[in-house]
Amino acid sequence: MATEHKIKAYGRKDEGKGASRRLRHAGRTPAVVYGGDAAPQSIEVEHEPLWLAQQNDWFYSSIISLEIDGKVESVLLRDMQRHPYKQLVMHLDFQRVKAGEKLHTRVPLHFINIEDSPAGKNSEVSVTSELNDVEVTCLPKDLPEFIEVDLSKINTGDTVHLSDVKLPKGVELVHPIDEAHNPAVAVARLNRTAAADEAADEAAAAEATAEAQSDAEGDAPAAEEGGEA
Template identity: 60%
Template sequence: MANIEHKLVASSRKEEGKGASRRLRRSGQVPAIVYGGHQDPLSIQVEHNHLWHVAQNEWFYSSILSLEVDGKVQKVLLRDMQRHPYKQQIMHLDFQRISENEALRARVPLHFLNQEKSPAGKAAGVVVTHELNEVEVSALPKDLPEYIEVDLSDLKLGDVIHLSQLRLPAGVTIPALAHGKEHDLAVVIAKHARVEEEPVEAPESAEVPAAKVAAKPEGEGGDAKKK
């Protein structure tokens, strides 16, 4: 899978603090920071409309980005993005610099293929659940995939696909698998659909026969004693 260059343009900023960030947002800019890579942190700003458009792409969250700041390009990964609670507004970004010779960890989306063609996909009463939609991998920057394909062509009822069964590109590993079998999580499960039982109406309570009614003690509710 060939990696495509994804570019984001930004500019450096000198003013910091909440007040400066609010002024930036009002002017249509998003405050951000770039850190790591054995360099000092760098405060930057990104034009919001451009950023909002770029952020609609899956690759923005998992691929290495070519971040151009004041004309100089550096390789980074998005590590955090804060959104406004209810407005369509990005509030802040954190980027981590990437060293070409150091392995990195990143969460990569899973793309599920051929589910509708599989025996499980064609069978009635079978539900195919995707237990995971992304996975954390370790790789050198040049080997980091934008996504990992999961081919479900042969999936049958009762099958479970685990992390250890994923076909990974060369140079890519899943760190969690080094910690034991209990970390080999299920990715896809094909199982019977649950059929909810219709509620059974309770029978109407029958009248209790008179013979079953306990007799009242003598003197309670009976005839008065004769004098």
């Protein structure tokens, strides 16, 4: 069962830049809720608990129970504006969701069991993520907080593609996988130093092979000229 995430908010009537500035000075963040059968509503959220909440993956991909003046609505975060250098959330956009209507959103990928994989046990190999999230469609009840990618079998040189990721029940990709769309999700590569050493060893081996072939050709007896009388 999915964890319920709650955020408390309050309705507001004052709008405009001046009103938003006063809210921020008072430790609150202006926001708006839209969508569904109701009109858009301007709200405000306490900044301190909001700042803590936005540090979690669920804040960006899960259904949030937004309590506005005692009334709870199910919403998804659709946009968040941060201050360019202060630890400050400037504005939020929430979209209402309906239980029976499919939604489109991005869900983060969580990579697991890397340390148990052949590549993870090799100190000369780095396993890197190439994709951090995926765009999915599903009913609100099926929306996962994240999708796990099991890398327990990844080996040096392997690439895990999106087609290798197991999606939870009821969840589909917005962009189906085909020959033109199957991006890499994770790759196991030799570290730069190890790769350079391996390339040097291959070059040395190739040079040794070439020298051996040259010596063999030089030692071969010359063909006799002319034939028997």
